[in-house]
Amino acid sequence: MSNRLRDGAVLSGATADAIRSGDRRALARAITLVESSRSEDEDRAAELLESLVTPEAPSWRLGISGAPGVGKSTFIEAFGLHALEKGRRVAVLAVDPSSRLGGGSILGDKTRMERLAADTRAFIRPSPSGGELGGVARRTRDVIRVVEAAGYDLVIVETVGVGQSETTVAAMTDIFLLLLAPGAGDSLQGVKRGIMELADLICVNKADGALADAARHVVSDHRAALSLVRPHETFWTPKVEACSALTGDGLYAVWAVVDEYFAASQAHLEDKRRSQASAALWDEVVRLATARLAADSERKVLRETLETEVASGAMPLRRAAQRLLDDR
Numbered sequence: 001m002s003n004r005l006r007d008g009a010v011l012s013g014a015t016a017d018a019i020r021s022g023d024r025r026a027l028a029r030a031i032t033l034v035e036s037s038r039s040e041d042e043d044r045a046a047e048l049l050e051s052l053v054t055p056e057a058p059s060w061r062l063g064i065s066g067a068p069g070v071g072k073s074t075f076i077e078a079f080g081l082h083a084l085e086k087g088r089r090v091a092v093l094a095v096d097p098s099s100r101l102g103g104g105s106i107l108g109d110k111t112r113m114e115r116l117a118a119d120t121r122a123f124i125r126p127s128p129s130g131g132e133l134g135g136v137a138r139r140t141r142d143v144i145r146v147v148e149a150a151g152y153d154l155v156i157v158e159t160v161g162v163g164q165s166e167t168t169v170a171a172m173t174d175i176f177l178l179l180l181a182p183g184a185g186d187s188l189q190g191v192k193r194g195i196m197e198l199a200d201l202i203c204v205n206k207a208d209g210a211l212a213d214a215a216r217h218v219v220s221d222h223r224a225a226l227s228l229v230r231p232h233e234t235f236w237t238p239k240v241e242a243c244s245a246l247t248g249d250g251l252y253a254v255w256a257v258v259d260e261y262f263a264a265s266q267a268h269l270e271d272k273r274r275s276q277a278s279a280a281l282w283d284e285v286v287r288l289a290t291a292r293l294a295a296d297s298e299r300k301v302l303r304e305t306l307e308t309e310v311a312s313g314a315m316p317l318r319r320a321a322q323r324l325l326d327d328r
Contacts, residue, residue, distance in 0.1 A: 012044070012047040012048040012050070012051040013051050015029070015048055015051075016048065016051040016052050016053070016149070019052070019146065019149055019150045020053070020149065020150065020151070022150070022151070024123065027123065027146065027150050028125070030048060030146050031125055031127075031143050031146055033045050033048060034048065034049065034139050034142045034143060034146060035127060035139045035143065037138070048146075049142060049145060049146075052145060052146065052149040053149060054145075054148070055148055055151070055153070058269060058273070059153040059154065059155050060088075060154045060155070060174065060175070060258070061144065061172070061173040061174040061175070062154065062155065062156045062157070062173055062174070062175050062177060062258065063156075063157045063159070063169035063170060063172070063173035063175070063176045063177065064076060064156060064157065064158050064159065064169075064177045064178075065158075065159040065169060065176070065177075065178055065179070065195060066179030066180065066181075067181075070179045070180060070181045070205055070206075071179065071181065071205045071206055071245055071246075072179055073094075073112035073113055073158075074112070074245040074246060075179055075203070075205055075243075076094075076113065076116075076156055076158055077112070077113040077115060077116045077245070078245040078246075078248060079156075079245070079251060079254065079255070080092060080113070080116045080122055080156065081115060081116055081119075082251050082252075082255055083154050084119060084121050084122065086255070088153055088154040089121050089122070089151055089152045089153055090116070090121065090122045090123070090154045090156065091122070091123045091124075091125070091147035091148075091150075091152035091154070091155045091156070092113070092116070092122070092124045092125070092156045092158060093125050093127065093140060093143055093144065093147070093155065093156065093157045093158065094124065094125070094126045094127070094158040095126075095127055095128075095140065095157070095158060095159055096126055096127070096128055123147060123150070123152060125143065127139075127140070127143070138287075140157060140172060141172050141276075141280045144157070144172065155173075157169050157172070157173055170198040171276060171279040172276055172279070172280065174261075174262070174269065174272055175200045175201065175258060175262070176198055176199055176201075177199065177201045177202075177203060177258075178195060178196065178199040178201070178202045178203070179202075179203050180202060180204050180218060180222070181204070181205055181206050181211075182204065182206055182207065182214035182215040182217075182218055183214055183218070196225075196229075197229060197232065198232060199238055200236060200238055200239075200261060201238065201239055201240075201241070201254070201257055201258065201261070202222055202226075202238065202239070202240045202241070203240075203241050203242070203243055203250075204218045204219050204222075204240070204241070204242045204243070205243060205245055206244060206245075206246070207242035207249065207250060208244035208246060208247050208249060215242045218242075219240050219242045222240045223240045226240065233265075233268075234268075235265060235268055236261060236264055239257050241253050241254050241257060293324070293325075299324065302324060303324060306320040306324055307320075
């Protein structure tokens with residue numbers, strides 16, 4: 001083993017030990033390394049992940065999505081505080097949209113969850129989406145593993161929140177919660193393919209004050225809609241609940257449903273995790289293959305030629321893609 005690899009392994013082991021001991025700075029640095037897109041950090045990140053020990057008791061992985069303005073941050077803070085009361089340690093991985101022009105993100109979730117962020121039993125990590133589709137960041141799966149190794153047994157992944165396309169989070173979490181607001185649509189809205197179809201639990205937030213009646217109607221509409229959709233899990237029928245993250249009303253019912261889900265999923269959790277690993281592996285293979293193809297200088301001329309032919313209509317898109325992959 002080279003000195004460089006040996007030294008990297010020692011540093012990774014030391015960092016892993018610090019993470020397990022509860023060193024929050026080490027945890028933050030580890031996540032920064034894992035999320036890094038620099039090629040020189042790839043090996044160090046892989047060594048660190050290999051040095052982490054998987055907890056004996058599986059964590060709860062909860063994915064949360066919802067359109068902007070639905071109250072995701074308020075809900076997550078209220079739900080997270082309730083989880084702390086139940087003895088859980090909570091990690092929130094919040095994905096913020098990145099600018100398509102400058103690439104930056106606001107990353108303001110900590111300021112929107114001040115009470116939860118102030119509790120030492122909770123850890124909030126905002127991350128930029130980096131232009132990734134599906135509402136999550138490129139390395140969210142790896143970050144889940146890091147915070148689980150640090151002892152956080154409820155991992156909440158909050159998606160960007162852009163709407164119907166945010167289904168990737170369902171492939172990396174155990175239970176997928178969709179947050180709606182009163183006035184989110186009738187039962188026809190509820191049977192749309194995509195994000196609604198994957199939800200294990202739909203919560204209608206802001207069910208208080210003048211919106212309480214509207215919230216009850218949305219709950220009724222979506223319960224009726226879900227009765228027309230075949231459940232995607234053999235052991236679970238999706239549920240719809242109303243709550244107010246602002247007042248706390250209904251949060252106990254939401255927690256009870258999440259608790260019920262994990263109790264029902266115990267016999268199936270190993271298969272779910274295997275499916276998550278399979279999806280993660282394939283995504284990584286596609287990412288690496290695409291990166292290597294783009295960096296192949298020998299194919300650059302061919303790629304530029306094919307781009308010109310596709311743009312002019314001289315060659316069909318699928319034929320050009322086959323040429324690019326098959327030519328040596």
